[in-house]
Amino acid sequence: MQTDLLLINVPRISLIYPPAGTSLLKGVVEQQGYTCRVKDANFELLNSIKDPEQFENITNYFTIPNATITSDCAKIVNDWYTSLVDYIVDLDPRYVGISVFTFECQRATRELCERLRKYYKGNIIIGGAGLSTTGIATQINDFGNSLKNAGLVDYYVRGEGEYALVNILKESNGEGINNDRYVQIEDLNSLAFPNYDDVIDYNYHYTIGRTQLPVTTSRGCVRRCSFCDIHAFWKKYTYRSGKNVATEMISHYEKYGVQDFFFTDSLINGSLKSFRDLCAELINYYEQNNLPNAFFTWGGQWIVRTPKQLIPKDYIMAARAGLQGVAMGIESLSEQIRKDMNKGFLNTDLDYTLEQFRQTGINCYFLMIVGYPTETDEHHIETMQQFTKYQGYAIDGTIFGVNLGGTLSIDEGSPLHKDSIHYGLSPTQNDTELFGLDWTSKDNPKLTLLERINRRIELQELLMDLGYTVWNGDHQLKRLKASYERIKQNTYHFKDILHS
Structure with a gap:
């Protein structure tokens, strides 16, 4: 019997846990009576590369525009493409x-489609946030159109793919299929749970040393940060009930024996009712089945709340339910800069949150942005002083890591990009377009890219001296250097990223 749909993950994505999207889509289409397989070709390629230099060369080839690839690495990639195309042709699904x-x-998508078209006679679909050029929210959609117009794909899907993919399998059209008129799904509780059968046995590089499955509890965000493009993609914040999320986690445990979960959404405490219900449902399951507190472990992105919004009891319940590691978009430790970003919390709120985490054994991870357009030397120094103040939390493990990122990137769809004139932002060259790291501020002319990089380096050196763990710091600096050189040479254009 012919398989209806084969879903493929291609480079370059993380290797630390199974991709959530393709397994969710498998569950959705199977709920509608179709057959589906998931193949994580990204993992199969990158996990096979044991030489660090080859791994870096191949990942750079996929992720950095105009990157060169050595002859030995080119052979590895070409052999991978050949094997993948052979697999698809042998399986012969109706749709890929x-x-x-x-x-x-x-x-990887373009190159796979170019090869696939020569041998595979079925229909090819592409979808995902990467149809955008530089961010999830661009309205240009050049990549989907370019592959469709080149005859490399039959369908591109914009927006959420659950309904659109089923419509394609039914051989019908609709919102988001070869057009930008996608409609946001409002009832997330109605969707099927992800089916991880096809990827559960992959040896992912789990950071905790054992199987950890992704769970998505919401889409969108309750806040409107000026640098973020999420609201141009998800117009409103939608979320699942705490009971629905708990039921999914329990079903994965009872099916796969998995006790550890990572929430993929922008924030796990966006709806406080759903968050509290989730904690209560999990604690109730533990008690009914004679399981200890925190039998499941889970974490995800977290927004700092005030003491009135989350009281100490909430943190105690969360710890009992198994909340362990959370990533917080702190961005800056200057209160004024966070106000400019529209982050929505004060230093006193962060102080309170950190102390509650310490008392309940929940640890956290800081996500930072260096070089916001209004950031001055004084704001930068304030951030360094606050990190010095929080050193004790790094020493005792409450703050288990800091991600300094690659300095502020201007993404299409974000308020900074849409209102760039209001913010006084422009590209460094008159004949280029505003995006990514290629920007200057007329109101803060000292904040050049070189100055932003220097502040980024200075902050990393301070954190390392203070005993913080800085995640991927040197790799990010290497990427920054490459971007800086391309901007100087006037070769840093989003069209290069799109068509390289």
């Missing part, structure tokens, strides 16, 4: 769906 998770998956 390629997940373009971010724009870093565009090169």
Whole structure:
């Protein structure tokens, strides 16, 4: 019997846990009576590369525009393409769906489609946030159109793919299919749970040393940060009930024996009712089945709340339910800069949150942005002083890591990009377009890219001296250096990213 749909993950995405999207889509289409397989081709390629230099060369090839590839690495990639195409041709599904998770998956998607078209006679679908050029919210949609117009794909899906993919399998059209008129799904509780059968046995590089499955509890965000493009993609914040989320976690445990979960959404405490209900449902399950507190472990992105919004009891319940590691978009430790960003919390709120985490054994991870357009030397110094103040939390493990990122990037769809004139932002060259790291501020002319990089380096050196763990710090600096050189040479254009 012919398989209806084969879903493929391509480079370059993380290897630390199974991709959530393709397994969710498998559950959705199977709920509608179709057959589906998931193949994580990204993992199969990158996990096979044991030489660090080859791994870096190949990942750079997929993720950095105009990157060169050595002859030995080119052979590895070409052999991978050949094997993947052979697998698809032998399986002969009615449809092949390629997940373009971010724009870093565009090169692999294009090159796979070019090869696939020569041998595979079925229909090719692409979808995902990576249909955008530089961010999830761009309205240009050049990548989907370019592959469709080149005859490399039959369908591209914009927006959420659950309904659109089923419509394609039914051989019908609709919102988001070869057009930008996608409609946001409002009832997330109605969707099927992800089916991880096809990827559960992959040896992912789990950071905790054992199987950890992704769970998505919401879409969108309750806040409107000026640098973020999420609201141009998800117009409103939608979320699942705490009971529905708990039921999914329990079902994965009872099916796969998995006790550890990572929430993929922008924030796990966006709806406080849903969050509290989730904690209560999990604690109730533990008690009914004679299981200890925190039998499941889980974490995800967290927004800092005030003491009135989350009281100490909430943190105690969360710890009992198994909440362990959370990533917080702190961005800056200057209160004024966070106000400019529209972050929505004060230093006193952060102080309170950290102390509650310490008392309940919940640890956290800081996500930072260096070089916001209004950041001055004084704001930068304030951030360094606050990190010095929080050193004790790094020493005792409450703050288990800091991600300094690659300095502020201007993404299409974000308020900074849409209102760039209001913010006084422009590209460094008159004949280029505003995006990414290529920007200057007329109101803060000292904040050049070189100055932002220097502040980024200075902050990393301070954190390392203070005993913080800085995640991927040197790799990010290497990427920054490459971007800086391309901007100087006037070769840093989003069209290069799109079509390279």
